[in-house]
Amino acid sequence: MDISPRQVSAARALLDWTAALLAEKAGVGIATVKRLEAGETVRPASSAAVKAALEGGGIQFLSTGQSGGKGGEGVRRT
Structure with a gap:
């Protein structure tokens, strides 16, 4: 997933x-992060x-509809 x-x-x-x-x-x-x-x-x-760094920090990336609702993409702290 991108x-x-x-x-x-x-x-x-978060x-x-x-x-x-x-x-x-x-x-x-740092320029890469900003870009x-x-x-x-x-x-x-x-x-x-x-x-990978963000996931290592406890972030879960959500694709559209993945959270069970009609919402779009998002993130969640695990």
Whole structure:
């Protein structure tokens, strides 16, 4: 599942992580995190690293309708 810019921002907010901390945990540059959150193109490996870092922090990514309702994509802290 690809992650959206809104999901990255929401996940980071739930964890109370700065962009710099997420970049450090993902092993990517802070500019990569900011580009990803802005919806700009980043390398697939960088996106996967960011997703893995957020999941390692306890985030679960939800696709549209996955939470049992009619809602769109989202995140949940586990």
